[in-house]
Amino acid sequence: MATEHKKTEQVVVGICPLCGKPVVGKAKSYQCSSNKFHKNDDGEWEMTEGCGLKIWKTIAHKKITPKIAKTLLSKGETDTLSGFKSRSGNEFSAALKLEEDGSVTFVFDDQDDDSEDEEEE
Numbered sequence: 001m002a003t004e005h006k007k008t009e010q011v012v013v014g015i016c017p018l019c020g021k022p023v024v025g026k027a028k029s030y031q032c033s034s035n036k037f038h039k040n041d042d043g044e045w046e047m048t049e050g051c052g053l054k055i056w057k058t059i060a061h062k063k064i065t066p067k068i069a070k071t072l073l074s075k076g077e078t079d080t081l082s083g084f085k086s087r088s089g090n091e092f093s094a095a096l097k098l099e100e101d102g103s104v105t106f107v108f109d110d111q112d113d114d115s116e117d118e119e120e121e
Ligand SMILES: [Zn+2]
Pocket: 016, 017, 018, 019, 020, 021, 032, 033, 034, 051, 052, 053
C-alpha cells in the first residue's frame, strides 16, 4: 500500500478516431494522448506533436460530459444537445460533430428551433 508514487490519474473517455490512441480528460478539454505541447516564451501553448484531436470541456457555455465526449469519439457525432448558449445569450440546441482534423463543430438539424422559451434553472 505504498502511496509514494504520485500518479496523475487520467480519465480515458475513448479512443481517438484519428490515430487510435486513448483520449484523456485534461483540465479544460479532452485530448488525444498523442498531443504534445510546448510552452513558448510568451506563455502560449503550442502543439508540437500529435493528431490534434481536442474536445473542449465547455462548448458555448455547455458542459461536455465524458459521456458526450465518448459518444463523439465512438460515433463521430452526438444527438442533438440542448443548453448551448450563444455569445448574445440565446440558448440553442445542436448536435456536435467531430471533424476529420479532430476539431468539433456544431450541426444544426433544422431551423425549427423552439427552445426559446424553455425554462431552465
Ligand atoms: Zn489522436
